[in-house]
Amino acid sequence: MTAGQLPRLGVADTLVRTAHRVQRIFADVSRSFDLTPQQAQLLCRLTEGAMTMTELCAALNLEKSSLTGLVDRIEARSLVHRIRHPQDRRMVRVDLTGEGAKLAHAVHDAVAGSLDALVARLAGTDDATITAALTPLVTDNTTNA
Template structure:
């Protein structure tokens, strides 16, 4: 049985999403390299700049194995960008947290991502809200956001 044919509009939308993702990843890799980071190291540092996290949670967010995250955090720690701290809720758990230099590096990295920011600047607040809500729906999330 043949797969159902996808309409041209859907194909165009999927292709445009792919182009956006490809451009974003290419720029992200360039920005990471300009700070002597791999893309994975930059992603971990960006996550940790939002909040300290245990290794398992970082792995869940990045959809990878905790052992991979341990190696990434080890390398960031050796560069003085990340430190391990006891979790105040459970002292058996270690949280990875950015150092002052790590937080500063994450901010400079974020500031250098023009592709991630500039095209959206041309959209109104209403258009960005609509785009966000549609993307959340595509991902199967509640358009209103986390509860």
């Protein structure tokens, strides 16, 4: 490989390296808001609306005990609150507080800005093409990969 030449990677290697790059961006942004990446991910998922603990476990790929601790820690910071089901005390929904919503949107915007800057480096490829190519990979719920 000569200077300035990009390495030739296969699709799998490229996807893995891209995932690591996205995780690093998410971690850096999270740290700048005094959050862990997991806390930031949870807040960003809740911008779509309240979710049950079961839905959050699936969305964040966490075990219930890990999620409970995560929710406990950000609830202590007044960023989320639990909403008990009126008839089933076992069912709990988690929702953002006002402060949590502001922070979640700020984190989301910062992550999106960093990712937009990363994608802008792809010469000759527009956002619609990238989105169309990747959407099936992130919306297919038939695999855990």
